[in-house]
Amino acid sequence: MRILGIETSCDETALALIDGQDDKLTVEKSVVLSQVKEHEKYGGVVPEVAARKHLEAIFPMLEHEVPRTGDGIDVIAVTSGPGLAPALRTGVEVAKTLAWIWDKPLLGVSHLEGHIYANWLQHEGLKELPVFPALCLIVSGGHTELVVMRGHGQFQRVGETLDDASGEAFDKVAKMLELPYPGGPHIAKLAQGGDVRAFDFPRGLIERKDFNFSFSGLKTSVLYTLRKNESRLQDESFRRNIAASFQEAVVDVLVKKTMRAAESLKPSSIVLAGGVAANVELRHRLAEATENVGIPVFIPPLMFSTDNAAMIAAAGYYRAQKEDNFVDPLTLAADPNMDIA
Ligand code: KG4
Numbered sequence: 001m002r003i004l005g006i007e008t009s010c011d012e013t014a015l016a017l018i019d020g021q022d023d024k025l026t027v028e029k030s031v032v033l034s035q036v037k038e039h040e041k042y043g044g045v046v047p048e049v050a051a052r053k054h055l056e057a058i059f060p061m062l063e064h065e066v067p068r069t070g071d072g073i074d075v076i077a078v079t080s081g082p083g084l085a086p087a088l089r090t091g092v093e094v095a096k097t098l099a100w101i102w103d104k105p106l107l108g109v110s111h112l113e114g115h116i117y118a119n120w121l122q123h124e125g126l127k128e129l130p131v132f133p134a135l136c137l138i139v140s141g142g143h144t145e146l147v148v149m150r151g152h153g154q155f156q157r158v159g160e161t162l163d164d165a166s167g168e169a170f171d172k173v174a175k176m177l178e179l180p181y182p183g184g185p186h187i188a189k190l191a192q193g194g195d196v197r198a199f200d201f202p203r204g205l206i207e208r209k210d211f212n213f214s215f216s217g218l219k220t221s222v223l224y225t226l227r228k229n230e231s232r233l234q235d236e237s238f239r240r241n242i243a244a245s246f247q248e249a250v251v252d253v254l255v256k257k258t259m260r261a262a263e264s265l266k267p268s269s270i271v272l273a274g275g276v277a278a279n280v281e282l283r284h285r286l287a288e289a290t291e292n293v294g295i296p297v298f299i300p301p302l303m304f305s306t307d308n309a310a311m312i313a314a315a316g317y318y319r320a321q322k323e324d325n326f327v328d329p330l331t332l333a334a335d336p337n338m339d340i341a
């Protein structure tokens with residue numbers, strides 16, 4: 001089965017074609033056009049600008065990547081939520097139009113489910129697939145959640161952030177340091193060579209037994225530290241230490257809470273998902289922690305960690321395998337607040 005994936009939930013216009021045979025999902029094409037340069041000047045994503053840019057980009061991309069007749073495509077999977085409403089709508093409307101013209105089944109997919117399914121895409125390092133129940137740590141710009149996946153399409157949220165998402169914390173701290181949007185990769189780069197112990201930033205809810213997160217206290221603490229040290233804001237080693245100590249606090253909380261959830265819920269595998277999964281420190285620390293307790297961990301390759309459409313096609317593929325009536329109607333509407341569980 002060949003699936004066309006379409007993703008426009010935020011500031012990346014993405015298309016992909018994947019071929020699914022049993023549990024083997026081969027990425028035939030995956031193109032991502034980032035609008036980062038467009039939003040950089042505003043310090044964040046402007047939804048209406050994102051929508052306009054998606055519309056400008058998507059038809060040339062389709063023309064280039066996909067047969068005009070839709071030949072060889074069996075299903076169209078599109079991100080229908082969560083995300084920015086005007087941005088989501090562009091992808092959903094394009095997908096509906098194609099489904100109607102080509103007379104192909106349409107499938108609205110959760111963006112977060114897509115991030116999880118990035119771990120099912122074939123790549124060089126993939127030896128086996130995640131085993132259920134899988135404990136999934138979702139870390140993106142808008143979400144930080146722990147979700148138990150008991151089977152394909154079966155998700156149960158066991159923890160979530162009570163305020164900011166981890167990616168949002170990276171982006172906000174980057175802004176404080178006058179680094180460009182999105183801040184995650186810039187903070188990660190600045191943190192290299194910094195002292196993780198230079199500042200003892202708070203680890204939100206670390207002592208609590210539940211699996212929820214909080215990053216707003218950490219963000220505020222960084223802000224106060226910067227205000228107290230205004231004269232050092234341009235001092236490179238001070239900036240490195242702030243970035244390193246901040247990143248350490250985020251990674252500490254994410255890894256500790258995940259491992260605590262694993263201890264209690266006894267999953268057969270652990271899965272990392274979402275844009276913050278591109279953070280090298282988080283990847284290393286989670287791999288180390290899971291190895292210590294002997295639970296297999298799955299971390300998507302960098303290109304499938306941040307937003308892409310191959311992961312959306314993958315989520316669509318499994319829904320098409322599992323459910324008899326998987327097809328969404330052509331009245332499908334974008335749902336900016338779509339829940340995974
Ligand atoms: O999943 P994603 O690409 O888009 C959303 O669904 O939100 O995630 C974007 C988030 C941004 O907050 C970005 O700063 C963060 O992922 N991010 C990173 C890194 N690369 C992207 N955060 C930390 N370290 C990184 N290397």
Ligand code: ZN
Nearest residue numbers: 140274275307
């Ligand atoms: Zn995402």
